[in-house]
Amino acid sequence: MQERRKSTNVLLDTALQEFYGAADEMGLDEKLIAVLSHSERRIQVSIPVEMDDGSVNVFEGYRVQHSTALGPSKGGIRYDVEVDMDECEALAILMTWKCSLAGIPYGGGKGGIACDPSVMSKKEKERMSRTYGARISPIVGKWSDIPAPDMNTGGQEMVWIMDTISKMRGELEPALLTGKPVSYWGSRGRHEATGRGVATCGLELMKELGKRPDKITAIVQGFGNVGSYTAKTLNDAGVKIVGISDVTGGYYSPDGIDIRKAFECVHSNPKRILTGFEKVGNCEKIDDVLFIDADFLFPCARDGVINRKTAPNIKASYIVEGANGPITPEGDNILASNGVMIVPDFLANSGGVIGSYFEWAQNLQGVFWTEEEYNNKLVHIMKGNFRRVWDYAEARHVTMRRAASMAAIERVAEVVAMRGTFL
Numbered sequence: 001m002q003e004r005r006k007s008t009n010v011l012l013d014t015a016l017q018e019f020y021g022a023a024d025e026m027g028l029d030e031k032l033i034a035v036l037s038h039s040e041r042r043i044q045v046s047i048p049v050e051m052d053d054g055s056v057n058v059f060e061g062y063r064v065q066h067s068t069a070l071g072p073s074k075g076g077i078r079y080d081v082e083v084d085m086d087e088c089e090a091l092a093i094l095m096t097w098k099c100s101l102a103g104i105p106y107g108g109g110k111g112g113i114a115c116d117p118s119v120m121s122k123k124e125k126e127r128m129s130r131t132y133g134a135r136i137s138p139i140v141g142k143w144s145d146i147p148a149p150d151m152n153t154g155g156q157e158m159v160w161i162m163d164t165i166s167k168m169r170g171e172l173e174p175a176l177l178t179g180k181p182v183s184y185w186g187s188r189g190r191h192e193a194t195g196r197g198v199a200t201c202g203l204e205l206m207k208e209l210g211k212r213p214d215k216i217t218a219i220v221q222g223f224g225n226v227g228s229y230t231a232k233t234l235n236d237a238g239v240k241i242v243g244i245s246d247v248t249g250g251y252y253s254p255d256g257i258d259i260r261k262a263f264e265c266v267h268s269n270p271k272r273i274l275t276g277f278e279k280v281g282n283c284e285k286i287d288d289v290l291f292i293d294a295d296f297l298f299p300c301a302r303d304g305v306i307n308r309k310t311a312p313n314i315k316a317s318y319i320v321e322g323a324n325g326p327i328t329p330e331g332d333n334i335l336a337s338n339g340v341m342i343v344p345d346f347l348a349n350s351g352g353v354i355g356s357y358f359e360w361a362q363n364l365q366g367v368f369w370t371e372e373e374y375n376n377k378l379v380h381i382m383k384g385n386f387r388r389v390w391d392y393a394e395a396r397h398v399t400m401r402r403a404a405s406m407a408a409i410e411r412v413a414e415v416v417a418m419r420g421t422f423l
């Protein structure tokens with residue numbers, strides 16, 4: 001039996017140990033455990049960028065393909081100071097389970113660049129994105145590995161990367177990556193898809209609990225792409241959002257935050273942040289929204305925010321993970337002993353990659369769906385997947401995280417068993 005992997009990187013170790021735990025509970029064959037606990041490809045690239053002041057910075061970039069068992073590896077590209085190979089691998093593993101659970105024909109991948117995009121000009125980011133695209137070009141493609149936006153990246157970055165690779169290959173490659181702007185091969189609905197999916201999971205959970213949305217209070221931590229559309233979708237369904245936050249701090253209103261005003265505030269700011277929202281939004285500025293007394297908490301900012309230190313002070317009874325990996329294993333244990341129910345990230349935020357699949361499928365056919373068609377299909381799939389995990393958890397008396405892991409691993413294992421270990 002091959003020795004099991006451990007990592008000093010918390011996110012990677014969490015992904016590995018959750019996999020081993022679920023695999024053991026399912027009685028998965030040791031050979032499959034060995035195969036699936038390793039990534040097929042981990043590449044590192046250097047990205048020399050001429051900065052606006054004439055100096056040259058060499059950034060480190062990564063792309064990890066954890067598994068292509070079910071299809072091309074799929075997953076975002078993030079720009080963040082904390083990006084490294086292990087973080088990308090952890091997130092790539094998560095993508096394998098996310099795509100498997102979602103029922104879409106993809107494996108898992110993730111990439112990124114270690115950088116601080118908030119201090120870079122648009123031109124610097126363009127040069128960095130294009131060079132990164134050129135460097136990863138040999139391993140990405142519509143049938144091999146399909147990138148998408150992730151933390152601090154969006155349609156603009158996708159266009160730079162796609163444009164560079166298309167020029168290198170001498171033909172347009174729209175299905176090479178997803179999350180493109182609507183005006184350039186993107187899909188209406190993709191931008192809002194992750195948040196819409198997170199909120200849908202929250203609303204389905206309320207239904208299971210027999211609670212009406214208009215009797216529920218919620219906190220949404222993070223007001224970027226995921227958080228803002230999670231808050232909006234919940235709010236539209238009648239949920240009272242009592243706290244929101246972003247890099248500028250937390251905002252609290254027991255009467256309910258005006259989400260429309262929060263969108264206006266963010267859109268009127270070139271950095272797309274909530275600067276000064278306490279004045280226009282008529283709410284109180286606070287340090288941390290995590291500890292507000294509310295029914296539901298939607299952490300949509302970044303990984304590791306609910307941990308050994310913060311978990312004991314959480315008052316919400318239900319957590320729906322909008323970000324990838326917002327709860328550490330220690331945090332998870334504390335919440336479990338406090339009876340908090342958690343909808344795991346790779347179910348809750350899978351609306352993004354399901355929406356990416358819709359975009360890719362349209363690009364391959366050269367057709368465009370209406371926004372209504374896109375949203376209806378997305379919500380239908382999210383509801384079905386939520387129910388499947390809920391029923392699986394009930395039947396086996398396990399948490400939703402464990403149930404989701406087991407259901408996801410089951411599908412991958414079935415295919416690896418058929419295809420063989422050389423994938």
Ligand code: GLU
Binds near residue numbers: 098147
């Ligand atoms: N970055 C998103 C995620 O973590 C979307 C990935 C994709 O669409 O490929 O799920």
